[in-house]
Amino acid sequence: MPTLTSIKKRPASRHLGRPTPELIFGDLWEFDPAPETADPRLKARYDLFIGGKFVAPSSGKYFDSINPANETKLAEIAHANAADVDAAYAAAKKAFDTTWGKMPGRERAKYLYRLARLLQDRAREFAVAETLDGGKPIKESRDFDVPMAAAHFFYHAGWADKLDYVAPGRSVAPLGVVGQVIPWNFPLLMLAWKIAPALAMGNTVVLKPAETTSVTALKFAELIQDAGLPPGVVNFVTGFGDTGAAVMGHPTAAKVAFTGSTEVGKIIMRSLAGTDKKMTMELGGKAANIVFDDAPIDQAVEGIINGIFFNQGHVCCAGSRLLVHEPIAERFLAKLKTRIKTLRVGDPIDKNTDIGAINSKEQLATITRLVGVGVKEGAVMFQPACKLPAKGYYFRPTVFSGVSMSHRVAREEIFGPVLSVLTFRTLDEAVEKANNTAYGLSAGVWTDKGSRILKMSTELKAGVVWANTYNKFDPTSPFGGYKESGFGREGGRQGLLDYCKLV
Amino acid sequence: MSAPAQNVFRRLFDEIGPVDQVGIEERVAKYTTRSIKKNSKLWGLKAAVSMVDLTTLEGKDTPGKVASLCQKALRPHEDPTIPQVAAVCVYPAMVKHARRALGEDTAVRIASVATAFPSGQAPLRTRLAEVKAAVADGADEIDMVINRGAFLSGEFGEMQDEIAAVVQACGASTLKVILEVSELETYDNIRAASFLAMRVIRPGDFIKTSTGKTTLNATLGNNQVMLEAIRDFYLDTGIPIAMKPAGGIRTAKQALQFLIAVKETLGDEWLNNTRYRFGASSLLNDLLRQLEKERTGAYQAPYYFSEAAESY
Numbered sequence: 114m115p116t117l118t119s120i121k122k123r124p125a126s127r128h129l130g131r132p133t134p135e136l137i138f139g140d141l142w143e144f145d146p147a148p149e150t151a152d153p154r155l156k157a158r159y160d161l162f163i164g165g166k167f168v169a170p171s172s173g174k175y176f177d178s179i180n181p182a183n184e185t186k187l188a189e190i191a192h193a194n195a196a197d198v199d200a201a202y203a204a205a206k207k208a209f210d211t212t213w214g215k216m217p218g219r220e221r222a223k224y225l226y227r228l229a230r231l232l233q234d235r236a237r238e239f240a241v242a243e244t245l246d247g248g249k250p251i252k253e254s255r256d257f258d259v260p261m262a263a264a265h266f267f268y269h270a271g272w273a274d275k276l277d278y279v280a281p282g283r284s285v286a287p288l289g290v291v292g293q294v295i296p297w298n299f300p301l302l303m304l305a306w307k308i309a310p311a312l313a314m315g316n317t318v319v320l321k322p323a324e325t326t327s328v329t330a331l332k333f334a335e336l337i338q339d340a341g342l343p344p345g346v347v348n349f350v351t352g353f354g355d356t357g358a359a360v361m362g363h364p365t366a367a368k369v370a371f372t373g374s375t376e377v378g379k380i381i382m383r384s385l386a387g388t389d390k391k392m393t394m395e396l397g398g399k400a401a402n403i404v405f406d407d408a409p410i411d412q413a414v415e416g417i418i419n420g421i422f423f424n425q426g427h428v429c430c431a432g433s434r435l436l437v438h439e440p441i442a443e444r445f446l447a448k449l450k451t452r453i454k455t456l457r458v459g460d461p462i463d464k465n466t467d468i469g470a471i472n473s474k475e476q477l478a479t480i481t482r483l484v485g486v487g488v489k490e491g492a493v494m495f496q497p498a499c500k501l502p503a504k505g506y507y508f509r510p511t512v513f514s515g516v517s518m519s520h521r522v523a524r525e526e527i528f529g530p531v532l533s534v535l536t537f538r539t540l541d542e543a544v545e546k547a548n549n550t551a552y553g554l555s556a557g558v559w560t561d562k563g564s565r566i567l568k569m570s571t572e573l574k575a576g577v578v579w580a581n582t583y584n585k586f587d588p589t590s591p592f593g594g595y596k597e598s599g600f601g602r603e604g605g606r607q608g609l610l611d612y613c614k615l616v
Numbered sequence: 617m618s619a620p621a622q623n624v625f626r627r628l629f630d631e632i633g634p635v636d637q638v639g640i641e642e643r644v645a646k647y648t649t650r651s652i653k654k655n656s657k658l659w660g661l662k663a664a665v666s667m668v669d670l671t672t673l674e675g676k677d678t679p680g681k682v683a684s685l686c687q688k689a690l691r692p693h694e695d696p697t698i699p700q701v702a703a704v705c706v707y708p709a710m711v712k713h714a715r716r717a718l719g720e721d722t723a724v725r726i727a728s729v730a731t732a733f734p735s736g737q738a739p740l741r742t743r744l745a746e747v748k749a750a751v752a753d754g755a756d757e758i759d760m761v762i763n764r765g766a767f768l769s770g771e772f773g774e775m776q777d778e779i780a781a782v783v784q785a786c787g788a789s790t791l792k793v794i795l796e797v798s799e800l801e802t803y804d805n806i807r808a809a810s811f812l813a814m815r816v817i818r819p820g821d822f823i824k825t826s827t828g829k830t831t832l833n834a835t836l837g838n839n840q841v842m843l844e845a846i847r848d849f850y851l852d853t854g855i856p857i858a859m860k861p862a863g864g865i866r867t868a869k870q871a872l873q874f875l876i877a878v879k880e881t882l883g884d885e886w887l888n889n890t891r892y893r894f895g896a897s898s899l900l901n902d903l904l905r906q907l908e909k910e911r912t913g914a915y916q917a918p919y920y921f922s923e924a925a926e927s928y
Contacts, residue, residue, distance in 0.1 A: 134850050134851055134853075134854040135851075136847065136850075136851070136882060136883040136885070137883045137884045137885055138879075138880075138883045138884065139883070139884045140884075141879075141884035141887055142656065142659055142660065142663070142875070142879055142884070142887055143656060144650070144651075144652060144653075144656045145652075145653045145654040145655055145656045145657075146653070147651035147652075147653045252649055256649070407630075407634070408634075409633065409634045409635055409636035409639060410633050411635070411639075411640070411643075411844050412635070412636040412638075412639025412640055412643070413639075415639060415642070415643050416639065455879075455880045464649070464650075464651035465650055465651055561634050581636055581638070581639065582638065582639065582642075
């Protein structure tokens with residue numbers, strides 16, 4: 114309870130005798146729990162979705178999907194084997210040959226619009242399911258993942274009847290059946306990125322969600338039924354790496370699209386070498402966020418925070434390397450730490466949570482191991498003293514300073530809330546350090562000077578360069594990488610072109 | 617604008633750093649998604665009540681109107697757990713009537729806008745005389761306006777000298793320096809003017825967004841720019857400057873969002889009425905209405921609350 118403080122006797126100079134002024138981010142005004150209460154409407158057990166129907170896996174095997182926020186079982190998920198994947202491809206082939214592949218674009222558009230609207234109608238329910246399944250804060254699934262997934266369906270619905278204009282002077286035709294494997298960091302959004310352009314172009318789909326985050330894909334299967342899509346246009350096969358390998362390697366697939374780690378991407382490419390399958394790979398990253406001394410500092414700090422702690426750092430384009438101009442490095446780091454102290458780490462279903470749970474026990478172990486390496490190699494670690502829930506997979510936001518390019522934390526993708534801070538003296542040095550990586554997915558530039566932004570965006574070898582902002586996405590904007598971050602683009606006209614052949 | 621004036625702006629911006637409009641507006645949008653429930657809501661609402669500078673600034677103000685405002689300030693509601701407001705804010709001519717209504721022995725302070733409010737377009741000696749008169753009549757706090765003309769033409773020394781002269785004229789009274797942000801137009805200018813003012817006022821004096829007499833008043837954006845300026849200045853010098861957004865904050869929900877900005881930018885030490893105020897009038901009744909809703913579980917009709925002043 115606040116009380117009126119008598120300010121008549123205010124001490125004239127309280128600051129005297131306080132050598133280093135500090136701000137106190139304490140518990141004077143602690144927020145009460147504010148959980149999102151919408152019902153996620155989960156089933157206890159989810160089967161495979163093949164040919165428009167939920168079917169039991171031929172092996173009869175199921176595995177548990179865990180809520181990473183409290184380690185409780187959320188649902189049972191079917192484990193598909195090669196025979197199930199065969200059935201899914203057969204259903205998809207049939208749908209392509211008999212209905213979807215022949216359907217005029219304006220008719221396909223109606224289905225895509227319907228999917229987008231159905232998703233919007235049940236947005237809150239999907240957001241809660243996404244948070245329970247993956248551990249991301251409800252404010253992100255509510256304000257980013259679900260609306261952005263719907264936006265991708267809307268955008269590609271708009272393209273479906275305008276495909277004559279997607280490649281000027283050429284006509285386009287669908288490829289056939291496409292196999293898709295998506296990661297666990299943005300389960301529903303990656304599904305939308307993959308399915309929407311494929312369907313708009315007239316392809317049919319066999320998609321495998323990640324094993325830790327299959328629930329929203331299977332809920333989306335309910336929307337597909339509600340929307341009345343012809344059976345077999347979209348098929349979901351759930352399972353582990355063996356299922357994914359069967360989806361990627363299936364002879365029926367005219368194209369495969371993969372989003373995930375560079376390591377797995379290389380395995381897939383090796384296994385498909387010599388086939389005529391088209392491929393799109395969206396792989397890892399180790400993005401540099403470059404801050405010059407004339408940047409708007411507080412907004413840059415905010416952008417760095419957003420760049421690395423968004424979705425617990427489980428973002429392939431996360432700005433995991435901060436390159437800061439030496440003259441402002443000390444001040445910038447101090448401001449960064451102050452801001453990190455106000456981040457709220459905790460139960461992802463709480464509407465005030467800024468950083469939720471790490472997606473899985475395995476990922477938590479990976480992050481912990483790599484952070485241990487950083488400490489051992491002599492980088493200076495900072496973590497705020499925030500309380501973590503007793504159960505569940507959590508990791509404090511972490512900043513390593515005094516990092517050089519030879520540290521492993523500066524080279525390997527950690528895929529967690531871990532930022533490595535390096536410094537630079539000149540623009541050329543910044544470019545050299547930023548490009549000195551096997552990856553090239555994204556980068557950020559923070560400066561008040563427009564000409565410098567243009568120069569940097571030309572010299573940085575990255576698929577996306579954000580200027581004075583970070584992690585901005587839009588269905589109209591193509592996204593994809595350089596070098597070992599992959600090839601092919603998703604989103605925009607360029608993304609559509611990866612799902613068709615020119616005739 | 618003459619060339620030397622551009623140079624002084626350039627130098628000041630280089631020294632204190634620029635503000636990115638898109639970035640800061642994204643930052644403050646996050647405050648509006650915070651969800652404040654149950655006890656934390658009660659705490660926030662009561663804190664907000666204790667921070668209100670209950671204001672009437674109208675040509676038609678009378679001793680009677682001011683007396684009823686003072687009564688409301690002393691006892692906003694019959695519920696004894698609801699605190700008094702921080703201050704009443706009136707024109708200089710009304711200070712003595714406010715003092716008579718509040719008495720000498722009261723925690724509610726009297727704030728008076730002075731210095732030819734709201735334009736400030738009077739000779740300096742007139743403005744200083746007005747400040748001294750208000751203080752002599754019993755004003756505990758003076759809300760002055762900066763010389764926006766001097767600021768915009770790059771005459772920073774003139775602007776600061778005038779503020780320093782008002783500090784002298786205030787004596788023991790607290791000073792609040794109104795930047796009138798809508799006339800400064802850009803976030804860069806708001807940050808610059810905040811620094812110029814903070815460098816000549818005393819620890820515990822305020823910077824304040826606006827007069828409430830122009831179209832755009834306190835917003836989460838300009839509040840944030842000023843909070844960040846206060847933070848940077850405090851960390852550099854150890855001098856704590858207080859903050860008062862004024863005008864445009866009419867609902868309890870808005871007030872809580874402003875307080876969240878304080879909590880996450882300046883921290884616990886600014887979450888009290890010596891360091892943070894709301895210049896408002898209709899806000900008070902909405903705060904009371906929300907407090908009654910928390911207590912009874914239902915919204916009460918407006919006529920259950922005594923009428924508040926309506927100048928902001």
